[in-house]
Amino acid sequence: MPPPDWALAERALLRANAEAAAEFAAKYLDDRGFLRCVERWGGNDGPDDAMENFYNWTLAYALGAPESMLRLFEKAWEGHLVQYTHARAPSAEMAREGMYFREFITAFDWEHNGEGLAAFLFYGLGRPNDLVYIQRMRRFAGFYTGEDPTAANYDPKHKIIRSLHNGSRGPKLSPATVYDWGGEPVAGHPERLERYSTASNIRGDHPLNLCATALAMNAYLLTGEERYRDWLLDYTGAWRDRVMANGGNIPTNIGLDGRIGGEWGGKWYGGVFGWNFWPQESGRNYFKRGPRIAFGSAFLLTADASFLEPLRRQMRNLYAARRVENGRVLLPNKYGEQGWYGYIPNRHADLERDLYLWSFREEDLEPASNDPWIAFLNGRNPGYPSGALRSEFERIRRAVAGLRADASTPDTRASDDPQRFNPVATTALLNLTLGANDPGSVGNILHARFRYFDPVARRAGLPPDVAALVEALGPREAVLTLVNTNPVHVRRVIVQLGAYAEHHGETVSVGETVTPIDGPDFEVRLAPGAGDRLKVLMRRYARRPTLAFPWDRSRR
Secondary structure, eight states: OOOOHHHHHHHHHHHHHHHHHHHHHHHHBOTTSOBSSOOOOSTTTOHHHHHHTTTTHHHHHHHTOOHHHHHHHHHHHHHHHHHHHHOOOTTSGGGTTOSEETTEESSBOHHHHHHHHHHHHHGGGTOTTOHHHHHHHHHHHHHHHSOOTTOOOEETTTTEEOBSSBSTTOOOOSOOOHHHHHOSOOTTOTHHHHTTTTOOOOBSBOGGGGGGHHHHHHHHHHHOOHHHHHHHHHHHHHHHHHHHHTTTOOOSOBOTTSOBTTTTTTOTTOSTTSTTSSTTSSOOOOSSHHHHHHHHHHHHHHOOGGGTHHHHHHHHHHHHTOEEETTEEEEEEEEETTEEEEEEEOOOHHHHHHHHHHHOOHHHHHHHTTSHHHHHHTTSOTTHHHHHHHHHHHHHHHHHHHHHHOOOOTTTOOTTGGGGGOOOOOHHHIIIIIOOOOOTTSSOOOOOSEEEEETTTTEESOOTTEEEEEEEEOSSEEEEEEEEOOSSSOEEEEEEESTTSOSEEEEEEETTEEEEEEESEEEEEEOTTOEEEEEEEEETTOSOOOOOOGGGSOOO
């Protein structure tokens, strides 16, 4: 078949990502892998931002980008570990002796911790056998599972992480100063500290801490050791029960005694970065990020739909309180003694897509039905692939133009300044090739219907010249088109069911030919210039998930 435009565009996008990444790294990394910036602590432009600049580079490699993409990430990752281990913030209790300890943030909140770890968490998709990576993931997970006595973040009795600020030096239980939050003062910018003037009470658990479950999830996917799975389900299950006991509203403080609102006078809506924090604006309420990660992970591990119900109930509660102004639906983003307030346009499309793709329930489709990608999967937006791919090329063009015009210097550049110039574009490739919702930059795991492996190069990602398009998804069936854009050479590709081989394939149909699978993957041989549509029948979430490559695992 002549290669479709979308297939040629996918291959070109993978190449463009690598070329643009090389230019970005050359500008913003020095020979040691240090970010060329002012090293600061805190929530304005801290250590997490250094690696958030590269948040999707490991994903790009797992999609099929060249090896150079992963080597550049490795340079940045190893460099920043040294850079921020030596960096100090004398006014911040947990950063006086270094911002990193044991290669991990000493103690800070998971809005930021997760962003700094996003690319690291996806490294295992491409390098699951890297012994240093496995060692680090075990160590980092141990900071939260209770296995590491030097980092007593977790209380197994009450099933809580004990502070909003936590990490390799354990929880910070004393009041947080503006310096603990914002780092050293910057002349002429008092707002960097003032914005944390009411953020001193960080005791007790917070839904942001559920982001830490991504460490245990990846440790389990790498090692298969049940203790990581057990801890994740135990901790996440406790949060599920709290949300349901609270009428479906996610509480933003759990006291050290395990009670909802225990450090805020019993108010479920209390807490820094909570429902009633910083009431003068509608933002700065991080109630959703951690639950989306943790409940999604628990569902992937168990197929237990009860883990989705807290997310669904929370969205119902927000829609029940909605307002319509000038034809726009506004949802509340705040709650206080006066009830719901802080109305804004819907910012929950990421979660709404997740809920639908996890459940395929009609009630979950309704709020996501007008999403352009979901509409394409349901046969209502045929132009989505070409439009989405064109947008990604434009994003790369703008980012490269921006970094070339960036006149900032290392002695004035904040660690988050380069983020707007990150030229790596992965959203369309995730949607179109994997059938995956973009996990974003927050430290999530990957939920996908398919992944691909090159049996010749023995690596993750689409093999050279191969393109894929997920055209339809249902609870049992998925429709996938594979194309070899090379008119001369045969290409082979292994198709895996699920990001972590968590789905069990039953049959693959090509036209009238039906082939049994009875496993989590199958191999396709594509003749020069060949391509076809495959209908894959599967049982979702029927297998034990793993990061192991197809040739390294049993098909049982």
